[in-house]
Amino acid sequence: MSTPPVLETRGLTRRFGGLEAVADVSFSVPQGEILGVIGPNGAGKSTFINLVTGHVKPSSGTVLVHGKDMTGAKPWTLAQARVARTFQIVKPFRGMTVRENVAVGVLYGPNHAVTMARALVRADEVLDDVGLEGARDRGPAELSTADARRLELAKALALDPELLLLDEVMAGLRDNEIQPGLDLIRRLRDRGLTILVVEHVMKAIREVSxxxxxxxxxxxxxxxxxxxxxxxxxxxxxxxxKRYAERHEGESGA
Ligand SMILES: Nc1ncnc2c1ncn2[C@@H]1O[C@H](COP(=O)(O)OP(=O)(O)O)[C@@H](O)[C@H]1O
Ligand SMILES: [Mg+2]
Known part of the structure; x- marks a missing residue:
């Protein structure tokens, strides 16, 4: 029997009033794939992630993780099923250090039985991974944009996910900050993670997906x-x- 995809959605739909933010999306992501997800502002990308991670409930349709029906499950349950995500608007715990922020993720993840001391050790490993070891004792508010994104990613990795959904983690970064991010995403995939990358930076999408x-x-x-x-x-x-596309028709060399 073949293994089911890590993520599959069937007819996934979410309406907000009269608006169909996500409409009939049927898609699957096999183990070890980096899937780039793009679309104009307001296309429904963040809502799609929210539907998969339990932050928004579907109006209809199905979410399967490793073939198991997780439709409408809470974020906590999805974290236990090794699904983690970053938020487009980063959400650190302000009163804690960077290291403590990540340790909380470890404590709430699938290995939540660990002690605080162990969680802090694991947090240090994750901070090493994302290149934030030098900032572990700082407060989240003291971080640069790029480092705040690294922390957001570290909090997700603290959950030890098998499926990672990244919502515009590169937005607002300089070119020289994007490359290390892409390298990290590839490294995570090489360790066996399946990764869904929502991104506006086309160069990043082209390179990593x-x-x-x-x-x-x-x-x-x-x-x-x-x-x-x-x-x-x-x-x-x-x-x-449409006007732009017509004017430049045939120029792309596609
Ligand atoms: N909680 C909400 N309530 C009402 N409308 C929403 C909500 N979340 C998203 N939307 C709307 O759904 C559409 C898709 O939004 P979103 O998923 O954030 O798009 P994207 O991430 O692709 O920019 C937008 O029109 C947005 O205004
Ligand atoms: Mg979005």
Missing amino acids: DRVLVIHQGRVLTSGEPDEVLSDPRVIEAYLG
Whole structure:
């Protein structure tokens, strides 16, 4: 019997009033894949992540993790099932040090029976991983944008996930800060993680993704190899508008 995908959604839909933020998304992510998810602002990318991680309840449809139905489960339950995510708006605990922030993640993760002393040791390992070891005794408010994103990622990794969903962890970073982020994502995948990367930085998406999924107005517009998808006129049109796509038709060399 073949192993089920790490993540599968079937007809996943979420309405906010009259708006379909996510509409009938059926998709699966196999073990060890880095899936890039792109789409214009308001396309439904964050809502899709929220639906998978239990932060928003689906209006209809199904979420399967390793083939198990997790539809409507709470974030806590999904963390126990080794699903972790970062938030687009970072949410550190302000009254704690960087190290303590990560230790809390360890204590609440699937290995939550560990002692505080052990959690702090594990936190140090995770901080090493993300390159934040030098800031472990600082407060989250003292961190640069790039380091605040590293902390957000460290908090997710503290849960020891098998599926990691990243919501724009590179937004606002300088070019020289993006490369270490991409290297880290690849390193995590090489350790066996399956990673869903929502990102606006196209260079990052092209470089790191095995496959790209495009969401537009809540629906799957297309998916496939990064180069193929990013030169698709429908994708360019979704991002830049129809007039731009027509004017530049045939120029992409696709
Ligand atoms: N809690 C909410 N209540 C009402 N509307 C929401 C809520 N969350 C998201 N939306 C709407 O759903 C759509 C998709 O939002 P979002 O998933 O944040 O898009 P993206 O992450 O792709 O920019 C947007 O129109 C947004 O305004
Ligand atoms: Mg978003």
